[in-house]
Amino acid sequence: MDIRPATPADAPALATLLHSIGWFARFEPGSADTHASRIAPLLAPSTQQLQLVACDAHHQLQAYCAVHWLPIAILQSWEGYVSELFIAASARGTGIGSQLLDQAVDAARARGCCRIWLINNRDRDSYQRGFYAKQGWTEQPQAARFVRNL
Numbered sequence: 001m002d003i004r005p006a007t008p009a010d011a012p013a014l015a016t017l018l019h020s021i022g023w024f025a026r027f028e029p030g031s032a033d034t035h036a037s038r039i040a041p042l043l044a045p046s047t048q049q050l051q052l053v054a055c056d057a058h059h060q061l062q063a064y065c066a067v068h069w070l071p072i073a074i075l076q077s078w079e080g081y082v083s084e085l086f087i088a089a090s091a092r093g094t095g096i097g098s099q100l101l102d103q104a105v106d107a108a109r110a111r112g113c114c115r116i117w118l119i120n121n122r123d124r125d126s127y128q129r130g131f132y133a134k135q136g137w138t139e140q141p142q143a144a145r146f147v148r149n150l
Contacts, residue, residue, distance in 0.1 A: 005050070067080050069113070078112060079116060
């Protein structure tokens, strides 16, 4: 697998990957072109995020990871937040998820971040099989996730 920064040109393949996972109601209505046109601007280069894609030997997108850099005053430092990590079903178990997380951690260290974190739904296969724990990540049972949709 070739891991590289995502570009707006990856939007159609990323839209296809996200649709194929089947978890996201936003990908049910509308066309692939519509979804790609909405995703493309989100893949523009930025100093506040790192977006990676992994492509196979045939240059087909197989995985995507997004990491954001957040200033945290109480830590007097920065932290990384892995907001998305998606692997095509056919590429799961190949080590690509571990490689993407390793690159995210390396990038966070290079930026001087004091920590990196993510949220994983307990009903997801990755949680059930302990993927993140096996990568050295620690679950914080005292944390609660609150969301306000806008």
